[in-house]
Amino acid sequence: MPLISRQRIRNLLEREKTAFESAHPTSRKLAAESAPHFIAGVQMPWLVEWESPFTLFVDKAKGAQITDVDGNDYVDLCLGDTGAMFGHSPDVLVAAVRDAVDQGLTYMLPTEDGARIAAEFAKRTGLPRWSFTLTATDANRFAARIARAITGRPKILVFDGCYHGTHDETLARLDDGRVNPREGSVGPPVPLEQTTRVVEFNDLAALDEALSHGDVACVLAEPALTNCGMVLPDDDFHAGMREITRKHGVLLIIDETHTISSGPGGYTQAYGLEPDMFVLGKPIGGGIPAAVYGVSEDIANRFDALLDPEHPVVVGIGGTLSGNALSLRAVRTMLENVITEENFQYMFSIAERLEEGIRATIEKHNIPWHVSRMGARVEYGHTVKPRRTAREVEDTTDGELEQLLHLYCLNRGVMITPFHNMMLTSPSTTAEHVDLHNRIFADCVEELTNVAAEVA
Template sequence: MHASDTGATIGGIAAARIAELRETEAAAFRKARPKSEAKLGNGIAGFLGGVPMHWMSDWPTPFPILVDGARGATISDIDGNRLDDFCLGDTGSMLGHSPAPVARAIRRQSARGLTYMLPSEDALAIGPLLRQSFGLPFWQIATTATDANRFALRVARAVTSREKILVFNGCYHGSVDETMVRLIDGRAVNRPGLAGEFRDLTRATKIVEFNDVAALEAALADRDVACVITEPVLTNSCMVLPEPGFHEALRRLTRAAGTLLLIDETHTISTGPGGYSGKYGLEPDLFVLGKPVAGGVPASIWGMTEEVATRYGAYSRTKEPGYSGMGTTLSANPLQFAAMRATLEEVMTEAAYAHMDRLARRLDAGLSAVIDRYHLPWHVARAGARVEFVCAPGPLRNGGEAEKAHAPELEAAIHVALVNRGVLIAPFHNMMLISPATTAAQVSRLVAAFAAVAARLTA
């Protein structure tokens, strides 16, 4: 049923009430940003679609916020509006905007050269830091988590001599082609909306629901899957947490089938300094982390066990000479080394995560209390410092349920209403992050803003 249909409800809220909120909040947003509207209202000249990157037009605000600057957990626009930032660059700035150690490292390295395809002294420190932080012995540097996932999957296929990979419905691994599949009525298909994709991606990808151990076992039974790639928690859908025993079963079944396990921690690094894997003792064969690992400088890492490294070394000695298909010219540059070293040594600390976890628990409790107070059929999910309110009952069990729980029109209205009350959350799936720079006062303001919006929706 379309939201404009008489009597329709979304997330337990009348569609007409949602539309009214969206309209009034859009007007308030425009009124508060005349300079931004003048510069951005008709798009930015010279850019396809009027924005430098197409997803900038996906924000539910009438036009993107034109940022003047950001510091810590606060972002300011050119009209002088200050926002408590819980989006934090969709995890890219999860550790705060321009952490002081990272800013110092960038300034220092900028005088020494930005890229030269050779290691710097910072690289000597990073190898041991990665081992210490994430547990695996061998690492490579890339520029995005998408690249790191692509390269790790190449290694998995090389060492297993298998073509297929397996993903979970609703997964997110950047723009890795093989992961752009989903389940519709129990059948694997290319994700709708892919631009220019001419291949049937399901030919080399199997897909099952998260938390479905029986389906996973059946999909691995043919022993033709090189690698299972997964997030420990589904995060780019409405958040889905693993059920008790799921990760233990995943590890047991992949080992039994001779299949490698790749854990992508790009979002779940919110759980702790070693990610979800470190906190809960997961044992991946391959590990990927992007976004915040260099404090906001584009960088990613991918690592492997000694066994995988040994097998890949043997493969490399016998394969035909030529380009491996792994690597980009600007990957592993000295600016990345400098920022990553500062992040791992001085920013991504146990103390920082203790602060983040404490405030995330407070945010979880505050949002849950508002949901209960207004009798909303919603719930809150949390993975460490990553918190999300879902406009549907929960907890959710898999990607199929997460897709049905997604309420874009309701979420968009709430998002703009929160912006008008001084709070910025992610434009996708109501995600909120706590950073080391986030304060208790900011969390209280977010909970109060959420309560005000809930009151509007339920009045």
């Protein structure tokens, strides 16, 4: 295998940083001028981790393309880290939102759109009862509250490396058998071992042991880890998790906010999962804030039984803008016109083309990397075989190499998801778009492995 030297990575990275700074003077100016007015100096706190020397400011986006404030165009394979997974501003959504604005944005009263959405999700997932909120964070929080209410148990269990938004109990990690706050977690309200158990993904024996204590109300799980880097489930993992949770009387919540890339009903529909609750957030509104959570008939009945029929007050679930008219019009429009089987089949074919191009470069240069795909989601990692746990991802992540790959692509007109090497395809992504990425990726690998080349 060719040697990729550390100094070579650093030399290329410095070259790419200089090129980025030269091509983005307006973004640089806006970043500097706005920093004093923002917490942490950026519009969204996680931008402090962005791989470029300063934040890239966007002018507009449509379909699978973005234009920044300096007039640079990009093929967008990040797609808002799934928030715009079905493309930026689909025409049918734009028209529906314009119409909805004229009819009123929020009433704190139901609309026909909500009824149609609930029926459609029931058909796609097999769960009959639904409710709405604005983010998957809230949907996960509300689902966990319901689980604690009906089981009478205080804790939840998540997998190391998971991401379920900013839900307090889920910002946890496993360190030598101890539950600690996730690195960078700000202000956890209580020590996390009081609220949360954590085990490694794909470790069914550890899951069984953790649930044997009898204090866990629910397991909150992504079908595959997607935020630490893609970690796919072992063949027997989901069947084993469902069997173990049922054995211990623990409810299973499946969060499909990222794994909706698997199909119109997410990984749940594609692989026949049987969750007690189902959560889906950001992509379903096409960019309009929206999320849903659904429950089985048994869960709904058990929750209903807790309510006082004389004074049926529900506190801690929902909010004034949950299920607002604008969000529901967006979700219904997306479900009926965009998040369709036909579009997914196209997205899968384009993602497969992306995957095959990356694999061809890895094999051509005989580098110890791999590429994985989950429906319309593709990711490559710097190990020979896919990682099975978040710990394996953490132990094998090369931050400088990832930063180089991101900047190398960005400087040549392709944007991939920051912080790890993940890409999404949309109904607007074309063969030409993914071929451009694959040529750029191949050029970068060529520079990394060509030991005879001079790197300034």
